[in-house]
Amino acid sequence: MTAVVTEAPKASSMDRMRTFAARRASVLPTLAAIAILIVLLAGAQVEFGNFLTPGNLSALLLDHAYLLVLAVGMTFVIVTGGIDLSVGSVMAFTGILGASMLASGIPVWIVVPVMLAGGAAIGTLIGVLVQYFNVQPFIASLAGLFLGRGLAYVVSLSSIRVENPPILWLQQTRFVMGSWYITPTGIIALIVVAIGAVVMALTRFGRTVYAIGGSEQSARLMGLSVARTKVLVYVISGLCGGLAGLLLTAYSGAGYPRYGIGTELDVIACVVIGGTLLTGGRGYVLGSMVGVFVFATITTIISFMGAEQAWTHIIVGALLLLFIVVQRAIVARSDRQT
Template identity: 70%
Template structure:
């Protein structure tokens, strides 16, 4: 039998290990909280509806939100540096209608698709230059990008343009099935984007620089890191991801439309924050952003199952966002006290 002294020593040792883990991995807590919320939502929906956790329903979750996953990946890069990008929804609309227009004019997909992604990257480059070289606040610079991209979308066309190119439609209509599970090429594109971004952020010098800038930009400069180039490049990445999301959404809907993506930038920001990326920068994970998108998608699906007004999706996501911002403030406050 263990003595009281041994039990006390054991409990103190466990408490010490817990405190050490929390201090070293505090940035993981919001992401783990998002995972817990996702599991609770899935289990609760299964209890309520009985057939919610079905292979086809879960497969559709990724299919319906693939474009948002791609947008959230680009947004994660920007927020990790302490910035914000409000242009992503409008850039997605512009690149989508541009692709549809180019295809309807007879250009092959091998030209139209790179052109739309390049168009998104150029708008991201302009925003990055405004932020870094003209010292414009990211909110204002990306707001200018939002108006620019939306205006360009209306310049291309005032109405919807149907896409009939078989290569683009193949991205959505093709199903790779395993039993009752299925995956579309658009879903594969979204998962590949997450995988590449995870590798870049976790195992490359560029990724470490992104985290360093978000943690303390002045220290990053003193360390000799390429701060200027990196801050411009994260907006280019966000713009390119918006262009890719435009392709995914165009394939999903079968048409380009200049009013696509209105308010989608807020959905992307919400997904990134719910996934655990701290708004002040320096802490977060692309996998967390994927979890955030899945949380958003599950909430939207539950409300559809209930037959409730879709506006409840915004209400619930807004409430979750408030909770996660409070969690982030607690984490930041604790990290500052430890310093």
């Protein structure tokens, strides 16, 4: 008893930090991502002097609105322990589909739901293959990747301009607050993030997603609806792909079958940098948003420097590696402690 009392004062801030780290290990990677984002932004401001301007930061969000939407969907999939390689080509497919339908005079209130449904349909295919036919997510979403990219070229081999006022309104309208501005595309992306974060954190469905990622077997034994949830996460990811197609079409004012080549990798990298564990069970939608901002900041810094854009992927690759190694260390430690 006395021993405990005498040792109590020794529970210094160091120990408290260690306790925090052990109990809240899943937040650490996201905190690290925030730290990196702050360092990047501060470093860029020091280097260029005109980086942290409202206009620049607004552009940072608006240029990557589609990536943000894709990252939200991908977070759901990765937290269940899956992966979705199809998002880039689904985005290209729904984008060109929408552009071509608009070009042939179909009203926008039909086109937009069709775009979303197209993305969700490919997501459903992947989910059913994964859940009911025991196909590895990697292979099932590979079929989705091929399908989306091929269908995009079936719709059109070249780009189609969009001149539909409601679609262009999404990008051209600017709500200005001082020097800050935001377009409807940016608002949509932020709403998607908010919905994603709430669903993940507060709903039964969201908690089931985490449970499946932690241990699918246990989730099933607990009586959670594993099958439905696992299909749904791919449907959500496909839906996000469709929405991203809409945002990208509005952003670029055209549909193009070559859009989004390699985007699936960028999205996965953003989600991992944002602190989601690729083995599943841990991760936050808001973390993925931080990951997208890290990616966006790196891209912007490189264009500020006037350097080759090729550096973006080298740096993102290096960051990805760093996070994977850090996550590996964290998981190894928390496994030892339990």
